[in-house]
Amino acid sequence: MATKRTVPNPLALAVLALLYERPMHPYEMVTTMRERGKHESVKLRYSSLYSVVEALERAGLIVPRETERAGRRPERTVYAITEAGRVEFLDWLRELVRVPEKEYPRFMAGLSFLAALPPSEALSLLKERIQLLEDRISRVRGGLAQGRALGVPRLFLIEHEYELALLETEVAWVHALVKEIEAGTIEGLHLWELFHSWTEPVAVERSREGGRDELR
Numbered sequence: 286m287a288t289k290r291t292v293p294n295p296l297a298l299a300v301l302a303l304l305y306e307r308p309m310h311p312y313e314m315v316t317t318m319r320e321r322g323k324h325e326s327v328k329l330r331y332s333s334l335y336s337v338v339e340a341l342e343r344a345g346l347i348v349p350r351e352t353e354r355a356g357r358r359p360e361r362t363v364y365a366i367t368e369a370g371r372v373e374f375l376d377w378l379r380e381l382v383r384v385p386e387k388e389y390p391r392f393m394a395g396l397s398f399l400a401a402l403p404p405s406e407a408l409s410l411l412k413e414r415i416q417l418l419e420d421r422i423s424r425v426r427g428g429l430a431q432g433r434a435l436g437v438p439r440l441f442l443i444e445h446e447y448e449l450a451l452l453e454t455e456v457a458w459v460h461a462l463v464k465e466i467e468a469g470t471i472e473g474l475h476l477w478e479l480f481h482s483w484t485e486p487v488a489v490e491r492s493r494e495g496g497r498d499e500l501r
Contacts, residue, residue, distance in 0.1 A: 287386055290377060291344040296337045298381075299327045301346065301374035304366035308350050311338055312361060322428065326444050338364065346370035392455075403481045404466060404474065411463050418456040425449045 290297070303314050311334055318324050341347045342364070350365040366374070392414075399407055425448055432442050439446075465471040 287384060288376070288380060291346065291373065292337060292340045294333070294337050294340075295327050296329065296333055297341055298374070298377055299323060299329075300334070300337055300341060301366060301370055301377075304347055304364060305371065305374055308363050308365040310353070310361035310363045311335060321441070322432075322445070325428075325448070341370070344369075346373055400473075400477050400480065404477055408463060408466055411459055411466075415456055415459050415463070418452055418459070422449065422452045422456065425452065 299318060300314060303309055303317060309317070311331075315329065315331065315334060318327070318329055323329075338347070342349070345367060347364045347366050347370050350363045352360045352362050402410070425445055429442055429445050429449065432445070462471070466474070
């Protein structure tokens with residue numbers, strides 16, 4: 286079972302990881318994350334970042350170290366990780382690497398209610414998803430190729446390799462599902478079609494009744 290974290294937002298993990306390296310101000314954290322492509326792994330927003338930094342400070346995991354100003358820019362507070370923050374970061378990181386956790390992907394939620402859509406519409410949507418997945422795969426492959434060409438060690442690209450493996454597995458699975466539906470070999474297809482043969486006329490009739498009510 287996952288440990289309940291003081292600041293459970295994954296962005297907090299990223300902040301602690303950056304400050305584990307060296308003290309930084311929030312703007313530098315954002316710049317560093319973007320330069321390293323970490324915004325592809327952790328959802329990054331300025332407003333969320335400042336909220337997370339404040340929460341980590343309240344929890345005693347980071348502390349303000351100094352305030353600096355460059356030219357006419359506003360003052361920026363540089364933060365440093367505390368010993369408690371180091372312990373929290375390393376414990377959290379070890380848990381994430383070691384312990385599999387039940388996740389709830391949005392696609393899984395959609396699949397669980399797929400039968401509510403007519404088979405023809407479900408097929409169309411799944412094909413659109415395949416195209417979007419293939420576009421994403423192309424971008425991730427391109428990013429990996431660029432990183433390798435620049436001599437980035439594999440250790441710093443492994444999260445993108447993992448993402449690519451997930452995307453390739455998903456697109457292959459969706460392709461297979463589409464073929465089954467198109468071939469009429471997916472178990473339960475008859476019930477799926479029968480359900481919509483019953484519900485669609487009812488929906489049309491209700492729509493007509495609603496129209497008549499508006500005219501009264």
